[in-house]
Amino acid sequence: MSAKDLDCPISYEQLEDIEDDFEEADMELIRYQDKLTKDLYAKRDKIIAQIPTFWPLVFEQSPPEIDEYIQPTDASLLIGSLKSLSVERFELPEGDPRSIAIKFEFAANDHFENTTLEKKFWYRRAKDGWAGLVSDPVEIKWKSADKDLTGGALDLVMKVWEEDKAGKSEEETEAKKKLKEFIDNTGVDGASFFTFFGYRGRDISVEEDREAFKAEQEKRKARKEGKEVVEEEDEDFNDDEYEFEIFPTADDLAVSIAEDLWPGAMKYFIQAQELDAISDMEFESDDEMNDANDE
Amino acid sequence: MSAKDLDCPISYEQLEDIEDDFEEADMELIRYQDKLTKDLYAKRDKIIAQIPTFWPLVFEQSPPEIDEYIQPTDASLLIGSLKSLSVERFELPEGDPRSIAIKFEFAANDHFENTTLEKKFWYRRAKDGWAGLVSDPVEIKWKSADKDLTGGALDLVMKVWEEDKAGKSEEETEAKKKLKEFIDNTGVDGASFFTFFGYRGRDISVEEDREAFKAEQEKRKARKEGKEVVEEEDEDFNDDEYEFEIFPTADDLAVSIAEDLWPGAMKYFIQAQELDAISDMEFESDDEMNDANDE
Numbered sequence: 001m002s003a004k005d006l007d008c009p010i011s012y013e014q015l016e017d018i019e020d021d022f023e024e025a026d027m028e029l030i031r032y033q034d035k036l037t038k039d040l041y042a043k044r045d046k047i048i049a050q051i052p053t054f055w056p057l058v059f060e061q062s063p064p065e066i067d068e069y070i071q072p073t074d075a076s077l078l079i080g081s082l083k084s085l086s087v088e089r090f091e092l093p094e095g096d097p098r099s100i101a102i103k104f105e106f107a108a109n110d111h112f113e114n115t116t117l118e119k120k121f122w123y124r125r126a127k128d129g130w131a132g133l134v135s136d137p138v139e140i141k142w143k144s145a146d147k148d149l150t151g152g153a154l155d156l157v158m159k160v161w162e163e164d165k166a167g168k169s170e171e172e173t174e175a176k177k178k179l180k181e182f183i184d185n186t187g188v189d190g191a192s193f194f195t196f197f198g199y200r201g202r203d204i205s206v207e208e209d210r211e212a213f214k215a216e217q218e219k220r221k222a223r224k225e226g227k228e229v230v231e232e233e234d235e236d237f238n239d240d241e242y243e244f245e246i247f248p249t250a251d252d253l254a255v256s257i258a259e260d261l262w263p264g265a266m267k268y269f270i271q272a273q274e275l276d277a278i279s280d281m282e283f284e285s286d287d288e289m290n291d292a293n294d295e
Numbered sequence: 296m297s298a299k300d301l302d303c304p305i306s307y308e309q310l311e312d313i314e315d316d317f318e319e320a321d322m323e324l325i326r327y328q329d330k331l332t333k334d335l336y337a338k339r340d341k342i343i344a345q346i347p348t349f350w351p352l353v354f355e356q357s358p359p360e361i362d363e364y365i366q367p368t369d370a371s372l373l374i375g376s377l378k379s380l381s382v383e384r385f386e387l388p389e390g391d392p393r394s395i396a397i398k399f400e401f402a403a404n405d406h407f408e409n410t411t412l413e414k415k416f417w418y419r420r421a422k423d424g425w426a427g428l429v430s431d432p433v434e435i436k437w438k439s440a441d442k443d444l445t446g447g448a449l450d451l452v453m454k455v456w457e458e459d460k461a462g463k464s465e466e467e468t469e470a471k472k473k474l475k476e477f478i479d480n481t482g483v484d485g486a487s488f489f490t491f492f493g494y495r496g497r498d499i500s501v502e503e504d505r506e507a508f509k510a511e512q513e514k515r516k517a518r519k520e521g522k523e524v525v526e527e528e529d530e531d532f533n534d535d536e537y538e539f540e541i542f543p544t545a546d547d548l549a550v551s552i553a554e555d556l557w558p559g560a561m562k563y564f565i566q567a568q569e570l571d572a573i574s575d576m577e578f579e580s581d582d583e584m585n586d587a588n589d590e
Contacts, residue, residue, distance in 0.1 A: 010345050018339050019561055025331050032327055036320050044313050050305050266314055 017223040030097035034089050037263075044266070045086070055082045057272035058265045065256045073149055074193040081109035087262040090120065098123035100133070100258045111149060113141040119197055121254050124204045125212035133251040134201035137161050140194060149192040150246075153182045157198035157246050164203075179244050191247065199250030200242055312518040325392035329384050332558075339561070340381070350377045352567035353560045360551045368444055369488040376404035382557040385415065393418035395428070395553045406444060408436040414492055416549050419499045420507035428546040429496035432456050435489060444487040445541075448477045452493035452541050459498075474539050486542065494545030495537055 048054040056079040059070065070078070084105040091099040103118040117140065121133040137157045142148040148155070159175040204212075219229050247253075261268070343349040351374040354365065365373070379400040386394040398413040412435065416428040432452045437443040443450070454470040499507075514524050542548075556563070 010342055014342055015561060015565070018335065018342060021335050021338070022332070022558070022561070025328075025335060028331060029324070029328055033320075033324055036323060037317070040313065040316050040320060043316070047305055047309055047313060263317070266310060266317070270310070 011228070013223045013226070013229055016229075017220070020220045020223065027097050030089065031092060034092050034097065041086075045084075048265075048269075049084065051269075052083075054265075054269055055085050056080075058085075058261065058268045061268040061271045061275075062261055063256070066253065066261055069191075069196070069253060070193045071149075071190075077109060077111055077149065078193075081107040083107050085257075085262070085265075087258045091122070096123040098133070100254050102254060102257055111143060111147045113143065117197060119199075119254070121201075121251060124202075124209045125216060126202055126204050127208055127212045127215070129212075129216075130202065131212075131216075132201065133254060134204055135199050135250070137200055138197040140197060150195050150198070151182070151192075153179065153186075153191070153195055153246055154198045156182065157200075157244070160244055161200070169203075176244060179246070183244065183246060195247045196250050196253060198246040199248075200245065201251060202242055306523070308518045308521070308524055311524075312515075315515045315518065322392050325384065326387060329387050329392065336381075340379075343560075343564075344379065346564075347378075349560075349564055350380050351375075353380075353556065353563045356563040356566045356570075357556055358551070361548065361556055364486075364491070364548060365488045366444075366485075372404060372406055372444070373488075376402040378402050380552075380557070380560075382553045386417070391418040393428070395549050397549060397552055405438065406442045407438060412492060414494075414549070416496075416546065419497075419504045420511060421497055421499050422503055422507045422510070424507075424511075425497065426507075426511075427496065428549060429499055430494050430545070432495055433492040435492060445490050445493070446477070446487075448474065448481070448486070448490055448541055449493045451477065452495075452539070455539055456495070464498075471539060474541070478539065478541060490542045491545050491548060493541040494543075495540065496546060497537055 059066075059078050059082065060075070062070070082104060084103075086103045088101045088103070089097050089099065090101040091097070099120070099122045101118060101120045103116060105116050106112075106114065108115075117138055119135060119138050121135045123132070124134050125131040137154070139158050140148075140150075140154055142155075145152065156175050156179040160173070160179055163169070163171070163173050163175060222229050354361075354373050354377065355370070357365070377399060379398075381398045383396045383398070384392050384394065385396040386392070394415070394417045396413060396415045398411060400411050401407075401409065403410075412433055414430060414433050416430045418426070419429050420426040432449070434453050435443075435445075435449055437450075440447065451470050451474040455468070455474055458464070458466070458468050458470060517524050
């Protein structure tokens, strides 16, 4: 990274030191926000539980960063059976405020047996300096192969995950070959929203995270004291990405859901209501006040 | 708005009541963030003041919501002479935390005499229920007509503003006619970034803001108590927009600068450094470590 050799009297360590401080402040802010809004979200949940179309309409109005992943068949399923969504900073109050759990609840539907799908993202550090959200794949019990919106891909992810846990992570198994084929043949543009549940991210053990955290704290301390810190991590960043990732940007999507769709849900719902009113007006008389009753 | 007639047991008032609560929480969060980061920004300012290319590089890497407004001639001026940027929630601690001041400092340059351009946005309420950022136009002292990046438009804005203050707000003056012509002939795509300084937003007197605030508080109280609240505002929202607006989305741009470019400046700067390193590598040998010295 050339930032190490800035053409000025400032060292890379001084910039990193400031960034460390801002990161701490951001984490403190998420903690405070969580405390400040917990009861409000509970109150909101109670109200919107009485509006059956709430979450489907919110997803319909979701911003491009989310909407781009929702295929028409995904949308039908969401409209028909998404009952609720909730987001939790599940490692709070003690743990990392950036860890996110996203829970979807579904009514009975044609596609799968699950009534709840919960995807947890842990904020973790690797020993090469990488830090970010990692997850375990979540199984969806499809009612039949032709109801599987991911075309078998999510099942393959589960299979590979089981194989890895059984110590075959270095083996080139049949499931891995098929999964690789799926990934190579399907652009993210074409994959179902439900492949989101297959995201794993980097494989970081609890021990690795703990050691990396300790090492990072020591580095920060050294930077605070104005010492030069050796950064070995930068070169390997991209090489270590998990190669069988079915939905590589699921971590970004999780953040968009947690920081935009979830807090802004009421705004998106009201937008949907207004659009609905406008399209009613276009087709009907200008007797606007009775729109909702007309249907 | 059809949200008033939700097809369910929930009233529009109940939704608004929750939104009121969240708005209060958001304001409290901005206040806390300001307190938490004030010293950090001062520390950051001190460091980056020693990197002459810092802010020009940050603008070069700015996200699309900001970059789309920067024309090539604007970019040259920014690269050549932008010395610093700062953002302040200037009505804190007592006033509205959403009011934003954005200050640009410039080195001597070919285009204008000003060394500082400060644009203040006040968060204000109108009696019809609208609330948002309003501003006074800021004069730029161009060195000559052909150095004026806005092609005379900003001067016309100043003229119209002076006329309005002199009680001619209803008259169709020469300046207004010319300004209207400019607005009709220039898409936002073509206008200089510096027309940003001409934004006014709605004309809301201190008295109107105070009364609207009081009325809003009373409405909120009524909603909290579960009373039905008459909303007269919705119909007139768009009709009342200021018709001679030279940069209609300047309020959104101000928020993007305050909430993205300003807090994320270090990230954008490091991105610029990395891109620089990559393009150096493409043209030179793979002797990466000496990039910065090669120039």
